[in-house]
Each structure stands twice: as structure tokens, then as C-alpha cells.
Amino acid sequence: MKIVLLSGSKVGSKTRTAMDYTKKAITEKYPNAQTSLIDLAEYDVEFSDGRNYLEYEGDTGYVTKTIMEADAIIIGTPIFQASIPATLKNIFDLLPVNALQHKVASILVTAGSSKHYLIAENQLKPILGYMKAQIVQTYVFVEEQDFHRKEITNDDVLFRIDRLIEDTVVLTETYTKIREEKEAAYGF
Amino acid sequence: MEKYRIDPSKGLEFGIYTLGDHIPDPLTGERISAEQRIHEIIELAKLAEQAGIDFFSVGESHQEYFATQAHSVVLSAIAQATEKIKISSSATIISTSDPVRVYEDFATIDLISKGRTEIIAGRASRVGLYDLLGYNLRDYEELFEEKFELLLKINEERIVNWSGQFRAPLRNAEVIPRPQNGSLPIWRAVGGPPASAIKAGYAGVPMFLANLGGPATSFKFSVDAYREAARQNGFDPSELPISTAGFFYVAETTQQAQKEVYPHVNQGMKLINGRGYPKQQFAQSSDTRDVMNVGSPQQIIEKILYQHELFGHQRYIGQMDFGGVPFDKLMKNIELIGNEILPAIKKYTAKK
Numbered sequence: 001m002k003i004v005l006l007s008g009s010k011v012g013s014k015t016r017t018a019m020d021y022t023k024k025a026i027t028e029k030y031p032n033a034q035t036s037l038i039d040l041a042e043y044d045v046e047f048s049d050g051r052n053y054l055e056y057e058g059d060t061g062y063v064t065k066t067i068m069e070a071d072a073i074i075i076g077t078p079i080f081q082a083s084i085p086a087t088l089k090n091i092f093d094l095l096p097v098n099a100l101q102h103k104v105a106s107i108l109v110t111a112g113s114s115k116h117y118l119i120a121e122n123q124l125k126p127i128l129g130y131m132k133a134q135i136v137q138t139y140v141f142v143e144e145q146d147f148h149r150k151e152i153t154n155d156d157v158l159f160r161i162d163r164l165i166e167d168t169v170v171l172t173e174t175y176t177k178i179r180e181e182k183e184a185a186y187g188f
Numbered sequence: 189m190e191k192y193r194i195d196p197s198k199g200l201e202f203g204i205y206t207l208g209d210h211i212p213d214p215l216t217g218e219r220i221s222a223e224q225r226i227h228e229i230i231e232l233a234k235l236a237e238q239a240g241i242d243f244f245s246v247g248e249s250h251q252e253y254f255a256t257q258a259h260s261v262v263l264s265a266i267a268q269a270t271e272k273i274k275i276s277s278s279a280t281i282i283s284t285s286d287p288v289r290v291y292e293d294f295a296t297i298d299l300i301s302k303g304r305t306e307i308i309a310g311r312a313s314r315v316g317l318y319d320l321l322g323y324n325l326r327d328y329e330e331l332f333e334e335k336f337e338l339l340l341k342i343n344e345e346r347i348v349n350w351s352g353q354f355r356a357p358l359r360n361a362e363v364i365p366r367p368q369n370g371s372l373p374i375w376r377a378v379g380g381p382p383a384s385a386i387k388a389g390y391a392g393v394p395m396f397l398a399n400l401g402g403p404a405t406s407f408k409f410s411v412d413a414y415r416e417a418a419r420q421n422g423f424d425p426s427e428l429p430i431s432t433a434g435f436f437y438v439a440e441t442t443q444q445a446q447k448e449v450y451p452h453v454n455q456g457m458k459l460i461n462g463r464g465y466p467k468q469q470f471a472q473s474s475d476t477r478d479v480m481n482v483g484s485p486q487q488i489i490e491k492i493l494y495q496h497e498l499f500g501h502q503r504y505i506g507q508m509d510f511g512g513v514p515f516d517k518l519m520k521n522i523e524l525i526g527n528e529i530l531p532a533i534k535k536y537t538a539k540k
Contacts, residue, residue: 050315052461
């Protein structure tokens with residue numbers, strides 16, 4: 001199973017901190033899973049210009065191809081101006097129609113205010129649904145107060161992340177199994 | 189229809205097209221050389237002619253996994269190797285070419301083939317050639333519209349006066365040689381939503397409609413929109429031919445056809461577009477109402493006749509070599525087309 005952790009912003013450190021913990025927890029619990037963390041702060045990604053994703057080179061090509069090869073994507077995102085960051089939206093714009101078909105997507109949100117709680121529900125899930133992802137319905141919402149000096153200090157958050165990881169892996173295995181059985185039944 | 193060398197009394201024309209893709213056979217993982225691929229395409233055209241197939245065409249794509257970038261050169265070899273079959277590009281990317289050079293090439297192929305050559309001009313669904321040939325992708329639409337217009341003008345007028353944004357002006361230019369019958373059938377390649385079909389209808393040019401899969405009725409919207417746009421702009425739709433183009437593969441049974449071709453289509457799509465062909469959608473394509481012509485001879489005959497009833501088109505062309513299908517399988521396809529599919533289609537669609 002290939003799991004990509006996508007840290008969707010160039011600003012701040014909370015999302016990256018949460019994604020680092022998530023990656024470490026996956027590696028401990030599921031040592032056979034191939035995990036890779038893409039922090040968009042570390043890549044120079046072009047804006048989508050309408051090309052097929054295979055035609056981008058450099059960082060843009062690397063990021064899009066890695067996502068397209070994944071079985072599951074854990075998206076970490078802050079909330080800016082009551083929405084997802086442009087850096088993250090650009091990733092979706094770079095990918096083709098139905099790009100997330102047969103992939104599981106789960107969400108981890110970091111935010112400066114609890115008022116942003118429904119933004120992932122109302123803005124990110126519709127995008128993932130349109131791109132045909134199987135969405136892990138429960139997401140993890142983490143606030144400023146849960147961090148201290150680049151560490152998550154709230155055990156409740158850590159427990160919720162652990163459950164998010166488990167749900168992501170279980171759903172990926174389940175959907176893969178269902179699909180393989182269904183496809184075998186077609187007989188071609 | 190005569191202008192486009194279509195004779196409705198002979199029924200629906202049947203053709204074969206290749207994008208000239210050069211993809212490893214997914215079953216063996218091996219890829220034949222570009223030399224062998226090009227020779228097999230030429231050989232396929234000869235076999236198609238012997239089987240009574242009406243039309244054969246070759247496309248250009250300037251990127252990895254393709255071998256017929258110089259498609260007009262391949263077509264000239266086919267022109268030399270055949271005698272009766274119509275030949276064409278599918279498509280020529282006019283946006284990134286000089287229409288004068290394209291016309292010179294195809295008029296020459298027309299003379300070599302003694303009046304059998306056509307051009308299908310398209311905008312490119314894979315845009316790697318923009319970088320390679322030094323064009324700006326932002327000019328995607330306008331490059332096509334301007335250069336396609338010029339190509340049509342060269343076809344219609346012996347002495348051309350023209351000026352535009354993307355090419356030096358032409359002053360009393362004579363583009364020679366002229367094709368055998370004075371002009372070439374030039375089609376506009378159309379894919380996706382009806383917007384592109386409407387542009388073709390508005391300009392009163394024949395339409396080549398690509399349809400990979402999905403219900404045939406979905407493509408009926410584009411056909412209707414095309415004819416309506418033509419009518420509104422003063423053209424007679426009954427004088428404008430329509431061709432459809434899509435995946436084709438025939439074997440003894442529908443199950444066998446799906447089994448043989450699916451790995452090729454899936455791998456081809458994966459390598460070229462980055463996403464495979466979902467198996468669930470491919471499974472649905474065996475339904476008569478789905479536009480993809482994969483199946484037993486009887487199933488394909490039913491599909492093509494159903495599509496003909498729906499679209500009233502003049503030509504259908506199938507792509508059966510996509511994704512590294514080995515040559516012996518292509519020969520078997522040609523045999524089944526010639527022996528079983530063509531006679532039935534001609535019988536039911538010829539106007540008496």
C-alpha cells in the first residue's frame with residue numbers, strides 16, 4: 001500500500017508538525033506501508049496551465065506523479081481566509097479528471113480558530129468527491145492550542161490522528177479487495 | 189458529399205486509424221523497434237486495402253511512446269504501397285504546423301496516391317509538441333482557428349492573399365502542387381463537449397468526431413449541434429459528411445475480445461494520459477448502446493448499425509492497435525472485418 005501525506009501549505013509549521021507525527025505513527029503501526037510525505041513548502045510547484053500531469057517536469061512532475069501512484073492520500077491543510085490554501089487547490093488543478101478514483105483520501109485540518117471547523121466539510125470534501133476519491137468521512141481538526149513548540153501536546157488529538165490512520169488503512173484495504181473481486185468477476 | 193468523395197449509395201464507409209503509438213506489449217513487457225512499428229503500420233494499410241476496408245489514417249504525436257511524428261512521411265509510403273484505399277492523417281496538428289507546408293505535403297501525397305488523400309486537422313489532445321516546436325500553449329485555440337482557416341483557404345483558392353497573427357502574410361501566393369482533383373477533403377477533428385462540434389458546423393466543414401466510450405446517445409448531442417450550427421450559418425447539413433472514430437477490437441466472442449484488448453487499452457491510457465481505463469466502464473462497453481466497438485463480429489455489426497441509425501454518419505473508423513497489440517492479432521482483426529463485418533454493414537447501410 002502506497003500512502004502519500006500531502007502537507008498543503010507554504011506558510012507556518014502546524015500542518016507539517018501534525019503530518020510528521022502522522023507519518024511516524026503510520027510507520028510504527030504499518031511498517032509494510034510505503035509512505036512518503038510531500039510538504040509543498042519544500043517544492044517549487046508551477047501553477048496548472050492545462051497540460052496533462054505527465055508533461056510537467058521537475059518538482060511539479062514529481063509531486064503530481066507521486067500522488068497519482070498512491071493508493072491513499074492523507075491531506076493536511078491549514079485554513080486561510082476561510083478556505084483551503086491556493087497551494088493545495090493548485091495540486092487538484094494539476095491533476096486530471098477523476099484523478100482520485102480508486103484512491104482513499106483522508107483529511108487533517110489545522111486552524112487558528114474553531115470557527116473554521118466546517119470548511120473541510122463544505123469546501124474540501126466536494127472537491128475530493130468530484131475527483132472520485134473514497135473519502136474517510138471523519139477528519140481530524142487541530143487548533144493552535146493543541147501545539148506547543150512544534151509538537152502536538154493534546155493527547156486527544158494524537159488519539160484522533162491514530163484513528164484517522166487506522167480508518168485510512170482499513171478503508172484502502174477494503175475498497176481494494178472489493179474492487180479486485182468485482183474486476184475478477186468481469187472475466188476479462 | 190461528392191466534394192468530399194463520399195458516395196452515400198455505397199453505404200457507411202469503414203476505416204482503420206492509428207495514432208502511431210509505440211507502446212510495450214503489456215503481456216510480454218517488450219517493445220518492438222520504431223522501425224518495425226512503422227513497417228507494420230504500412231503493412232496494416234495494405235492488408236486493410238486487401239480486405240476491402242475503405243480508409244486508413246495515421247496520426248501525429250510528438251512525445252514518448254509514439255513513432256509517427258512524421259505522419260505525412262509514413263502516409264506517403266502507404267500511398268505508394270496501396271492502390272484503392274483512401275488515406276488520411278488522424279490528425280494533423282495544424283496549430284503547430286505551417287499550413288502551406290502541410291498543404292504541399294498532402295497535395296503531393298494525393299498525387300502519389302492518385303487522388304486518395306485527405307486531411308483531418310486537429311488541435312492535439314496531448315500538448316507536448318507545443319514546447320518541442322516552440323509554441324505557446326496559451327495560444328491553443330487561436331493557433332488552431334487561424335491556421336485551420338488558412339489551410340481551408342489554400343484548398344479553395346489557387347492564388348492566396350492572407351494575413352494573420354501567427355504566420356507571415358501571403359501575397360498572391362500560389363501553393364503548389366495542386367491535388368489531383370483540385371482540392372482535398374479536409375475535416376475538422378472534434379472531441380469532447382459539443383462546443384467544438386458547433387465550431388465545425390458553423391464553418392461548414394466535415395466533422396471527425398472522436399468517441400472513446402460511453403453511451404452512443406451522449407455523442408448524438410454533438411452530431412445534432414453540428415448540423416444545427418451548419419444550418420444556421422447557411423450550409424446544407426445533408427452535404428456535410430460526418431465520421432466517427434473510436435476504439436475497435438473484434439474476436440470470436442465478445443468476452444474474448446474484451447479479454448484480449450483490455451490490457452492494451454488500459455496500459456496505453458496509463459502511459460499516455462496517466463490514468464488507466466476503469467475496468468467497470470470497460471465492462472459496460474459490451475452493451476450495444478455503448479459506443480465502443482469491442483466484441484464479437486455480430487455484436488460489432490449491431491453496434492455500428494445502431495450508431496448509424498442514431499448519427500446518420502457517412503464513415504466510421506476504428507482504432508485497434510492502441511497499446512502494443514501484436515501484429516498477428518491485428519491481422520486476425522482485419523480478417524474478421526473483411527469476412528464478416530464489412531459485408532453486413534454495407535448490406536444494411538447502402539442506399540438502393
